[in-house]
Amino acid sequence: MLKRLLFPFTVFLVATAILYYSPLVSDSFRPKPYNPQQLVRAEVVEVLTDDVRADFAVPSIVIGRQRLLVKILEGDQAGEEHEVMNNISRLHNVYLQPGDEFILLIRQRGDAKIYWPFNHDRAGAVYWMLGLMVALILIMGKMQGLNSIVSLYFTGSLLIGVLIPGLFAGLNPVLLTIVLMAVKIVVNFLLVAGYNRKSLVAMLGTLGGVIVAGVIAQFFGEMAQLNGLYLDKGEDLIYLGSNNQLQVRWLLFVAIMVSALGAVMDVAISMVSSYHELREVSPEQPESERLIATINIGRDIMGTMTNTLILAFVGSSLTTIMMVWGFQMPVIQFMNIPAISLAMIHGLAGSIGLIMTIPITLLFASVVYNRGKN
Known part of the structure; x- marks a missing residue:
């Protein structure tokens, strides 16, 4: 039991240390308030x-x-x-x-x-909801639930204690986000699935999927003449980070990687779990048939998860869409509103990354599970 608690406890200490020392390190380049x-x-x-x-x-x-x-x-x-x-x-x-x-x-x-x-x-309502969520996770998940809470806490420490200060410090947003997402992915799957071939494949598939989503969002965002300035409060960040060379242009990449990570992780672990179970139940099954069967499972997952991402981004722009409908705006004008275009690109980029997670994960699964077989 103590061995099982050692790694989660270590992750918890690391996350706490990040949150404690981050303000001390970032104080020199953190924007100062205009009014005391x-x-x-x-x-x-x-x-x-x-x-x-x-x-x-x-x-x-x-x-x-x-x-x-x-x-x-x-x-x-x-x-x-x-x-x-x-x-x-x-x-x-x-x-x-x-x-x-x-x-x-x-x-x-x-x-x-x-x-x-x-x-x-309003803090009381939020804290009560947080406590209810933690209690339900622990009751339903027991040890796995504890690992999930530690993973969530670690994610928060990376975002608040490393990613945001790093962006204000002028670090390269693309490299910083990829490194932090890789660390998050590795720690999450080690906590949830342990160290084995299944978790290794899920790590690689998740990282590949979120990178695809980020690249697609940045590429098509720039094609549509959109950048980080059009994100909510994006223009305000220029005044906050002007002295520290905040690279607003790449915030589209950062935003989509962070927002799509959860859904992509779900798809990656679902795919590798399906492949693993098919391999365990029928080890004599030809590899080509196993891959086709896993892809068929992935199609069902893809149908629901893409809806999840699209609806999430539409929900964030709901009031804007209602205003557009109320003013009877023409389609050509609707499509070219920056907030609407940005929400569409976010939703579509996340969905493309999610879809590509399926073949990427299966490719890694086939290589890792069959390495050294011949």
Whole structure:
């Protein structure tokens, strides 16, 4: 039992070390905030004035103004009480009542401090959902569930502690992403499947599939005159990373590799598992028949997984598509909206990478499993 826990525990320590030391290493090139400000938790002590009304377009919310007496719960000013104005609109809809906890923005402007209700405190809901997910994974998966959680934690440490700081440091996004995805893939399959031929083939097939997806996204993105600037907040990144030569052009490649990785991993392990089981059940079966049978299994997987990727990217652009339909926009105009084109290229590139994972994985499976046979 201790041996089985040794590797997950080591991965957990490495991920924790990455998250701990990353801010220290990246502090020299991390963009500095334009305005000195802090976000702290606060509580509404009393609603002094409440001039709000139901929004005629969205009756379930209110708009208007409030004057609040609030108490700061954390930070250097913990325990202090201040009067704040709360302007409530559709976009900034932070309607508060006595006893509500929320996030208060404190910004220094000259010699004065500005206090503004920034947002509802939503962290509690997220943490409860996270706890529920972890509990279900552990109950259903037991040791495999624990390995899955450690793998997810390690992935987060690579993205937050290495990939993002590395991009701001001006490192080559393509090489950095490929290396990090390779490390992620290796650690994930070692945790989930152990070290054997099945996991080795799944590693190689997954890496091949996500690289294909990234290359396709970058190639056709540039053909369509799209680049990282058209990603959400892409233009804002130029101002954040101008002094560090942030290579925005290649962010399409990075984005598609990260977003398609999960689906490609599923396909790769499914393909090699099918091949492995066919080989175990019928070792005398000719290799050509085994490959054809595995490809037939892959066709069924492909049909559902491509829908998953396309629908995921369409869902991220749902409101934009609704606006287009509402304005009765011509197809030629619809197809050439950068956000729509980008979502299509992302979905299609991910699907192509997923499809190509099937033959790539089978090629590696045939080579690895039959190496030295003759």
